[in-house]
Amino acid sequence: MTETVTCTVEDRVCRLTLNRPDKLNALNLAVFKEIAAHLDGLDHEAVNCLILSGAGRSFCAGHDLDDLASGEESGAEAERFENGLVERLATLPFPVVAKVRGHCYTGGLELVLAADIIVAAETTKFADTHAKFDLVPIWGLSQRLPRRVGLAKAKEMMFSSRTYSGVEAAAMGLANSAVPDEELDGYVDALCADIARNSARSNREIKKLLVDTDGLNLAAGNAWELHHSPGHGPEFQAMIAARRPQKGG
Template sequence: MTESVTCTVQDSICRLTLNRPDKLNALNLQMFREIEGHLDRLDHAAIGCMVLSGAGRSFCAGHDLDDLASGKETAASAERFENGLVERLSTLPFPLVAKVRGHCYTGGLELVLAADIIVAAETAKFADTHSKFDLVPIWGLTQRLPRRIGMARAKEMMFGCRTYTGVDAATMGLVNTAVPDDKLDAYVDDLCADIASNSMRSNRAIKKLLIDTDGLNLAAGNAWELHHSPGHGPEFKAMIAARRP
């Protein structure tokens, strides 16, 4: 049976790929279970960076509405599990980069917001359509979207159900950058190679500090960093020496 989510690791870069291209990678409970299985089996200590993407022409068209309509995924236990898995992705110890081409709608938008860095094709399409189908987010959209783009923009996206291009998304800060469609793969590959070439310990510690201080005011966050930063690591002197001209 074909996996609906694939996972490969090479040169400390993990590639987690939604693999239902015939359904535009629409999410269902089985996909969440497969993602959980891949995360459980990963040697997290060996990962410097993860890339989250979708097979085919779209990142993710959203939650599989056929499954929702059938009642398969409305149980509270399923909703808690799916919400928890998005949270698990957002708090992975290593950097998570999302690569978006094509559709990134609703549930797909909730999933992509778990990423630390989002790179999109210029022609990618972003939208939240919960209210178009009398739905309300349960995977963290009302929390993560305002934190990324601001409350006013988030309200516009959620209430209006409008579609935004990758260029629009970059302008509003939803994605870090939008690149020409034919440059997307190479751009993300180069970015992840840069991330993976740096200190894995540093990147993990920096991400943890960012997560631990989210929501604190400047003074409290600064004090937390001072007292909880692990500072220099064992590779510091060797890395300094290796980079001297």
């Protein structure tokens, strides 16, 4: 049986890939459970960065509407589990980079917003189509999208169900970068290699500071950083020494 989600780790980079290309990686409860199982089995100490992507020509076309219409995806228990899984991705201790091509619609957009960094192909199509199908977000879109693009732009996206290109997504701050389609894989690999080479402890502590101070004003956030930052760690001296030019014999 084909896995609907695959997970591999190499060179301290985890690749978590939606694997329903025939369905444009549409999401259902089974996919969420498989993501959770992979996260349960992941050795966090072996990972410095995670790449979230989709197999085939699209990242994710959204919630599988056939499953949703059947009633199999309804119920408070399933909704809490799915919302919690997106939150779990968003709060992983290491940086999460989303690699997005093709479609990134609605539930797929909610999933991609869990990433710390979003890199899109220029021709990617982003959209929130909840209102087109008489749906209301339950996976955090109403909270994460305004924080990413601002309230006014989030309202435009959510009320209109319009489609935005990768270039437009980068311009509004939804994506960090939009790159030519053929360069997407290489760009994300290089970015994550840079992340993985840095101190895992630093990146984890930086991410924790950002999460812990989200919503604080500048003065309160600055005070929090001063009193809660662990500062330099045990690898500091060795990393400094490694950057010094070696003296000739």
